[in-house]
Amino acid sequence: MNGTAMAPWIATQAVQLLAQRGHAWLLAGPSGLGQYSLALALVRAWLCDSPSSHGACGTCGSCHAIDVRTHADLCVLMPETVMLELGWPLSEKAQADIDDKKRKPSKEIRVDAMRDAVEFSQRTSARGRGKAVLVFPAERMNNVTANALLKTLEEPPGDVKFVLASDAAHQLLPTIRSRCLGHTMVWPETDASLAWIEGQGIPAAQAAVMLRAAGSRPDDALLFSQSGRDAQAWVRLPKAMARGDVSALKDWTPAQTVDALHKLCHDVLAVKTGATPRFFDATDLPAGGSVAALTTWAGALAAATRTVEHPFNAGLMLEALVSQAQNALNSTH
C-alpha cells in the first residue's frame, strides 16, 4: 500500500469494522489519523478473493489489481488533486482536459466523476465479488455531487458498498451521515506512532520532532518528513521568528509557513496561560510576548489562512508574516 506498511492501529480498526455488517461506512476524525488508509483497507477486504477476519489477503488478483490501481470493481471518488497525490488514475477525459491545459486539476469532487460513480454502482460486478466506492475527502463534495451520492446511498443497487472518509464530517449533509455507519478514528499512542514513523526509515530524534510538529497525528508527521523539511528547522523556528529571521522559512510553502506560525502562536499562548505546549518543546519557545499581542496575532494568522492559497505576492506575504510574528513574540503589553 503505497510502499508504506499499514499502521497497527489502522489494522486493529479494520478488523473491528469488518466484523460488523454495513454497506456504507463514514470514517470521521481529524486529518492525519489514517482515514484514507483505513478506507482502503476496508475496500481491499471487501473485494479480496480470500479475505480473513484480518482483512485482505494481499496476494490475490483482486488485491494486486487494487495495488496497481486498475480494479474494475473499485470506484475511487476524490478531488483530482488528491487522486494525483495518491497515485490514482484520472478518467481519460479528465486527464486529456488537464494535459491540454483546458483546466487545472479540480480541488473538489467533480460532478462528472460523481456521474461516473453512479453509473459504476449500477453496473454488474466484473470480478463477481461485489463493488466498492471510496469517497475521500468526503467533505469536498458540493451540493450537486452530495445529492447524487445520497440518492445512491438511499437506494443502493445491491452489491455495492461505500466507504466515506472525512476530516470535516460535520460539513456533510446530515442525510448522508445518517445513511452511513459512523466510525471515529482512534488516536494512536505516542509510542506506537513513533515506532511506526521510525519503521519508515526516519531516525528516532527526527520522528519525535515531526510527530510533535504534526500535533501527534502520525500520517501528518510522515508528510512532514516527505516534504523535505528538516526536523531541526522546526526546533529552531520559534527563536528564529522572535529574531525576525525570514531565512528560517526559505524551504517552506506559504501554507506550511502559516500552519507553523499558527502552531507557534498556539504554544506560546498556552505557556502564558499555564498550559503545556503541544507542537514545540517548551525549552525551544521564546519567553517574550504579551497575551494581548499574541491573541491579535492569532487573529491575523486566521485571516492569512484564508488567502494563503492565492497570495498577492508570496515574498511580501512571507515578510509580513515574519514581521507580525517578531512583533508579537517580543511584545510587552
Ligand SMILES: [Zn+2]
Ligand atoms: Zn486478496
